[in-house]
Amino acid sequence: MEDVSNQDQAIELLQQLGLKEYEAKSFVALARRQRGTAKDISETSDVPRTRVYDAIRILESKGLVETQHSNPQIFRAVSIDEAVNTLQSEYVDRAESLRSALSGLDPTDEGDSTEATHEVWSISGDQGITSRTRQLIEGATEELILVVGHNSIFTDRLAEQLQSAQEHDVNVIIGTIDEDLQATIQDALPSVEVFVSGLDWLSRSPLPDDDTEISRLLLADREAILVSSFTETRADGREHEQGVFGRGFDNGLVAITRRLMATGLLSVNDPEAEEA
Amino acid sequence: MEDVSNQDQAIELLQQLGLKEYEAKSFVALARRQRGTAKDISETSDVPRTRVYDAIRILESKGLVETQHSNPQIFRAVSIDEAVNTLQSEYVDRAESLRSALSGLDPTDEGDSTEATHEVWSISGDQGITSRTRQLIEGATEELILVVGHNSIFTDRLAEQLQSAQEHDVNVIIGTIDEDLQATIQDALPSVEVFVSGLDWLSRSPLPDDDTEISRLLLADREAILVSSFTETRADGREHEQGVFGRGFDNGLVAITRRLMATGLLSVNDPEAEEA
């Protein structure tokens, strides 16, 4: 039973890696049974028998399957490592080619202004947000204030980046929304100041019907800010992370966040000053 | 002019990496001009203006573009390294997931026979053939006879593999079809015996209208053979490599090749014996 899900996952992954549905199903069927005829494959993969041949031919040209031209033909899948490496290197190679092709582009003269301050950019998706977070952490020279709103975003890699920043004399301060998370992070980064945020609205929206959840909040050198949150917009139920990013000491977003963070910090260090 | 080709190549690569045409074109346009409005992008990419928005939204969710929600909206591409790394890691991650999903498949009981000797398998495409070549080289314990029919297949990696084999006491013998190639290979692998094949039919087919060209021919431990050739079957003009692979000392293909190779070697070492 567990394997059914494994199989479906493999098929889906293969499709994401560029194979068609029939190709993916045929390959998985072959990988399971080591060798087989078109009929065999059709039976264990519900690919129409007459279409197995086309699918196999594509797989063969990609180096994932070998064919014995007997009658009936017998097909064999290469080893799993073999297959994965083949697919992977195909994409790694493409990515390298892409890098050089992009580098060789001649820039159009227009629009090439330097990064303006006081702008707000929005980004979306875990990938981009994580990437921008890293950039900000690496670029900081003085201070990093990070509020972690969800344990899923505190990855090993993030911990490394923060550690590295601190070793470069950046003052790292981390806020969390509850004690559990605080303990986890303090554990991973003993030399960093980790506190539980005094800002209630971080963990619970004051508004009703607000199903967004603060994901991360990063203030770098008090002049660049990144805020992201999870929203459950999608019909498919999956959460999507959205964020905004601003730079410049006089950037409105940065300014207000700076104030808020100061408040949050104060309320921890000096509860009396909460009203500031 | 050169850059036009660079741009087209970048677009094609991006599509191969999973982006749609509009997405790829929009990204390249943005990468060239650093930042721009939908109008700007449309003009430098001939993507219909009205569809730039959709494309950008996808790019944003993939972490390749950031958006400034002004009016008009302004878009900005992340750095080239940023973008390439993002795309690449996406696929590397998928490949890793695939590896574990495939490993976790439960094998069907049937068809799971061990590799029979005296079978001939056919493979197709540079990828698979190169991969199978590597396997044979790595698995050899006594002797490797390789005939290189085309300089494109003698890669650095192949040279390394051969070098490594020889260091494991495998007797490596390399045949070529002309002196130029011989010199190149001898240069890369000084300690290996490189000769010009005495087999005329390797370089020129005795048949008319035969536009196939022997690509590689590998005999491992005199019991496994791989032969491949280029055929110009495709309508798109591109050449395609096809090959066959057999194992087993008594395999018909292996036997005949063994004889042929012996003849070729003899005719070089001892021209008198060509009639053997």
Place this chain on the structure above:
DNA sequence: CAGCTATTCACTCACTTAATCACAATACTT
């Protein structure tokens, strides 16, 4: 408010892929 631009949305067309069928070729059976 009028006229413009920017943005979104809905729709058509073309192309790719999934699915089914008809038929030819090959092997197997009696």
Place this chain on the structure above:
DNA sequence: AAGTATTGTGATTAAGTGAGTGAATAGCTG
């Protein structure tokens, strides 16, 4: 040797996806 089942190829249809286009909406400028 003839008939039957199985295998392989090609043609055909149906469904889905993406490219391309235009209409409708929203927002800005004067």
